[in-house]
Amino acid sequence: MTRFLNLIRLTTILLSAALINGAATAQTVTVADAWVRATVAAQRATGAFLKLTVQGGDATLIAASSPVAGVTQIHEMAMSEGVMRMREVTGGVPLKAGQIFELKPGGYHIMMMDLKQPVKAGDRVPLTLTFKQANGQQITTQVDAEVRGLNGQAAMPHGKMH
Numbered sequence: 001m002t003r004f005l006n007l008i009r010l011t012t013i014l015l016s017a018a019l020i021n022g023a024a025t026a027q028t029v030t031v032a033d034a035w036v037r038a039t040v041a042a043q044r045a046t047g048a049f050l051k052l053t054v055q056g057g058d059a060t061l062i063a064a065s066s067p068v069a070g071v072t073q074i075h076e077m078a079m080s081e082g083v084m085r086m087r088e089v090t091g092g093v094p095l096k097a098g099q100i101f102e103l104k105p106g107g108y109h110i111m112m113m114d115l116k117q118p119v120k121a122g123d124r125v126p127l128t129l130t131f132k133q134a135n136g137q138q139i140t141t142q143v144d145a146e147v148r149g150l151n152g153q154a155a156m157p158h159g160k161m162h
Contacts, residue, residue: 070114
């Protein structure tokens with residue numbers, strides 16, 4: 001009987017540890033308002049913008065990719081000595097659990113270069129985002145971003161003026 005009780009205790013401990021560990025690593029990323037700026041005929045680069053929210057713990061956006069671009073990088077635009085500068089972010093962008101982080105024009109964004117073709121307002125662009133969780137594991141999220149006009153406005157249905 002004692003052996004049976006010890007087995008039940010051990011099973012309970014292992015199940016509890018698995019549940020606690022699972023809760024600590026079960027992270028999800030919500031992506032909202034994903035869009036890409038349209039390009040003109042000879043333009044070879046554009047930006048993607050979106051809002052990210054991580055649930056279940058902090059994470060870091062470490063990479064992005066898209067089949068429409070030969071090179072996709074995470075960039076930051078920032079003022080330096082009165083000049084706006086753009087640079088690739090090394091090490092990723094840290095995201096705090098439960099907080100919305102916005103990649104937007106004039107700040108952090110996804111830079112897509114060596115475009116394989118122009119992207120037009122109304123098109124959709126697939127993006128794959130890669131995140132590193134606090135426990136070191138990586139997760140990916142697929143996004144279908146709307147292409148908006150050069151001014152960042154959504155395409156209007158044919159025949160509509162805005």
